[in-house]
Amino acid sequence: MTLLDIRGLTLRTTDGTTLVDDLSLSLARGERLGLIGESGSGKSLTALAILGLLPEGITATGSIELAGTQIVGAREKHLTRVRGRDAAVVFQEPLTALDPLMRAGRQVAEPLRRRRGLKGAALRRAVVDALEQVRLTEPDRIARSFPHEMSGGQRQRVALAMALACDPKLLIADEPTTALDVSVQAEMLGLLDTLVRERDMAVLFVSHDLAVVARITDRALVMRSGRAVEEGALLDLVRSPGHAYTQALVGSARRLESALNLGEAR
Numbered sequence: 001m002t003l004l005d006i007r008g009l010t011l012r013t014t015d016g017t018t019l020v021d022d023l024s025l026s027l028a029r030g031e032r033l034g035l036i037g038e039s040g041s042g043k044s045l046t047a048l049a050i051l052g053l054l055p056e057g058i059t060a061t062g063s064i065e066l067a068g069t070q071i072v073g074a075r076e077k078h079l080t081r082v083r084g085r086d087a088a089v090v091f092q093e094p095l096t097a098l099d100p101l102m103r104a105g106r107q108v109a110e111p112l113r114r115r116r117g118l119k120g121a122a123l124r125r126a127v128v129d130a131l132e133q134v135r136l137t138e139p140d141r142i143a144r145s146f147p148h149e150m151s152g153g154q155r156q157r158v159a160l161a162m163a164l165a166c167d168p169k170l171l172i173a174d175e176p177t178t179a180l181d182v183s184v185q186a187e188m189l190g191l192l193d194t195l196v197r198e199r200d201m202a203v204l205f206v207s208h209d210l211a212v213v214a215r216i217t218d219r220a221l222v223m224r225s226g227r228a229v230e231e232g233a234l235l236d237l238v239r240s241p242g243h244a245y246t247q248a249l250v251g252s253a254r255r256l257e258s259a260l261n262l263g264e265a266r
């Protein structure tokens with residue numbers, strides 16, 4: 001069953017510049033897709049458009065149907081219902097999602113309270129549970145900490161806990177590990193893979209790094225200058241890129257060998 005269906009999505013600035021041009025893609029429940037392309041190719045804007053979170057001055061035309069709701073042109077009231085329940089996002093920089101002045105526990109509590117109507121002791125238990133699920137040791141201490149008192153990896157886990165809190169059908173991960181150092185990055189990708197598998201969630205994984213995408217998904221769409229240039233199985237894209245741009249991406253993938261090995265192991 002189709003969960004996300006994007007048809008002819010075009011994103012333009014008010015001065016008429018086209019940033020994403022006639023993009024179409026679809027994702028079934030539980031399915032995973034990588035969105036690959038170099039910086040500026042339109043990946044993040046596409047991810048934001050799915051949640052109706054486009055920045056001021058950028059307008060969308062075309063269609064984005066998410067779990068039966070048309071997102072393009074939807075009222076904020078409808079979008080609020082969709083966010084968290086149907087789709088949630090984890091960004092590259094967890095500080096985008098986290099309020100620097102609020103303890104982590106309160107931030108994780110917010111979606112749980114709003115969506116599940118939990119309060120008091122039940123809410124406190126759910127917060128600790130959510131922090132444990134993202135494998136944060138000492139969840140009680142983390143719950144009492146402010147973002148600046150945590151490591152980058154811990155902050156990203158808290159952001160992931162918030163995104164997962166309402167059990168969304170689709171998790172959009174926009175370069176969620178790029179800001180982390182390599183060993184923390186590998187751990188985070190492993191965790192993401194496990195949590196999403198356990199929950200049977202669909203994933204749209206945005207990255208410029210083929211090796212990273214290969215850890216999470218085996219199908220990808222390649223974007224260049226706002227357009228989809230190629231889509232297919234990651235292994236096929238790596239082994240026989242049909243488009244010169246994909247070829248260049250593959251050529252520049254520093255850890256191509258590991259991408260292939262991981263792809264084969266899946």
Ligand SMILES: Nc1ncnc2c1ncn2[C@@H]1O[C@H](COP(=O)(O)OP(=O)(O)OP(=O)(O)O)[C@@H](O)[C@H]1O
Pocket residue numbers: 013019037038039040041042043044045046055056057058208
């Ligand atoms: N608020 C904005 N107003 C005008 N142009 C924007 C805005 N946000 C992004 N853009 C432009 O839209 C294009 C696509 O940006 P987008 O952030 O989607 O790319 P990306 O592929 O995600 O790149 P990165 O990996 O660097 O995040 C870029 O040319 C960018 O400069």
